[in-house]
Amino acid sequence: MINPAYVDLLTTTALAQIATIGPHGEPQVTPVWFDWDGTHVRFSQTTTRQKYRNLKREPRIALAIVDPNNPYRYLEIRGHVVSIEPDENLAFIDHMAQKYLGQDRYPWHNPADQRVVITVLPEHTTQMGS
Amino acid sequence: MINPAYVDLLTTTALAQIATIGPHGEPQVTPVWFDWDGTHVRFSQTTTRQKYRNLKREPRIALAIVDPNNPYRYLEIRGHVVSIEPDENLAFIDHMAQKYLGQDRYPWHNPADQRVVITVLPEHTTQMGS
Numbered sequence: 001m002i003n004p005a006y007v008d009l010l011t012t013t014a015l016a017q018i019a020t021i022g023p024h025g026e027p028q029v030t031p032v033w034f035d036w037d038g039t040h041v042r043f044s045q046t047t048t049r050q051k052y053r054n055l056k057r058e059p060r061i062a063l064a065i066v067d068p069n070n071p072y073r074y075l076e077i078r079g080h081v082v083s084i085e086p087d088e089n090l091a092f093i094d095h096m097a098q099k100y101l102g103q104d105r106y107p108w109h110n111p112a113d114q115r116v117v118i119t120v121l122p123e124h125t126t127q128m129g130s
Numbered sequence: 131m132i133n134p135a136y137v138d139l140l141t142t143t144a145l146a147q148i149a150t151i152g153p154h155g156e157p158q159v160t161p162v163w164f165d166w167d168g169t170h171v172r173f174s175q176t177t178t179r180q181k182y183r184n185l186k187r188e189p190r191i192a193l194a195i196v197d198p199n200n201p202y203r204y205l206e207i208r209g210h211v212v213s214i215e216p217d218e219n220l221a222f223i224d225h226m227a228q229k230y231l232g233q234d235r236y237p238w239h240n241p242a243d244q245r246v247v248i249t250v251l252p253e254h255t256t257q258m259g260s
Contacts, residue, residue, distance in 0.1 A: 015201055017194055019149035019157035022208075027149035027157055029194040030256075031204055064147055064159040071145055074161055078152075126160075 001039075001122050005130070006075040009065045010036035013100055016043065019062040020054035028054060033096045034063070041077060041120040044093045046113040055081050061120055073129025079122040087115035131169075131252050135260070136205040139195045140166035143230055146173065149192040150184035158184060163226045164193070170249045171207060174223045177244040185211050191250055203259025209252040217245035 002010065015031040022028045030051060035042045041063060045052040055061060059081040067073040087093055090106060093115055097106040109115075132140065145161040152158045160181060165172045171193060175182040185191065189211040197203040217223055220236060223245055227236040239245075 015196065017147035017149075017159055017161075019147075019159035019192070021151070021155070021157055025151070025155070026190045026208060027151055027192045028206070028208065029147055029149035029159055029192040030206055031147075031194060031196050031201070060156045062149070062157045062159040064161060066145065066161050071161070076158070076160055078156060078158065 002075070002077070002125060003127055006125075006127050009067055009073075009075045010041070012065075012068055014065050014068045016041065016063040016065050018043070018051065019064075020051050021058040021060065022050070022054055023057070033100050034065075035092075035096065035099065039121070040082070041079075041122065042092070043118050043120075044087060044096055045116055045118055047116060048113070052084075052116065052118070055118060056084070063120070067129065070129060074127065076126045077120075077122045078124040079120050081118055082121045083119045085117050085119070087117050090115060092117045132205070132207070132255060133257055136255075136257050139197055139203075139205045140171070142195075142198055144195050144198045146171065146193040146195050148173070148181065149194075150181050151188040151190065152180070152184055153187070163230050164195075165222075165226065165229065170212070170251055171209075172222070172247055172249050174217060174226055175246055175248055177246060182214075182246065182248075185248060186214070193250070197259065200259060204257065206256045207250075207252045208254040209250050211248055212251045213249045215247050215249070217247050220245060222247045
């Protein structure tokens with residue numbers, strides 16, 4: 001699915017810019033930490049966030065990942081959310097803290113938050129740069 | 131309109147990640163160079179690009195700008211396109227080349243391209259980080 005020449009972008013610590021559809025059909029965009037398991041893009045959300053509500057309503061999503069070392073090289077992935085699961089024991093957000101912060105535990109967890117793992121299946125990509 | 135604590139992001143050489151609505155109502159996202167005139171966000175497009183066609187059809191847009199020096203600080207702007215004008219004499223894309231490349235002329239112009247300037251009026255913002 002992903003052009004092999006761009007797979008490296010999925011394992012950098014670049015942010016993914018995710019675009020979702022808001023309650024009135026308008027586009028919204030925000031940066032997130034993300035994980036790539038070889039097939040899916042996954043990211044963490046709390047259930048109070050707008051983009052969680054957006055994706056519950058409209059599972060289509062786009063993500064742009066810009067090469068941290070070359071702003072003229074990027075990958076856009078379009079797809080849809082295939083699952084939203086509870087983040088049991090915060091295993092996923094802790095994994096993200098290891099990737100992005102080099103820390104075993106996510107340091108900003110609020111015990112009042114309900115965290116979920118959002119899993120996206122890529123269906124189409126565009127890319128630019130080399 | 132823009133929170134003064136985040137206006138500096140509009141004058142950095144950060145990219146703006148723009149989210150548009152595709153032909154089937156799906157979100158799309160891509161990075162662009164942008165300009166801020168104190169009221170509007172402006173960016174360049176060629177008329178063959180998907181996001182130009184998207185914005186002709188659906189003028190609502192969102193832009194995310196991440197602080198190049200702090201990935202946990204960003205500004206999201208939502209608004210709509212208020213004008214799409216020809217880029218006469220390539221003045222605007224050359225201005226963008228000055229901002230982003232430090233060059234007087236945009237070096238990658240293809241004479242076959244029709245360039246336009248897309249002007250966005252911000253209507254709503256979200257922000258994170260300090």
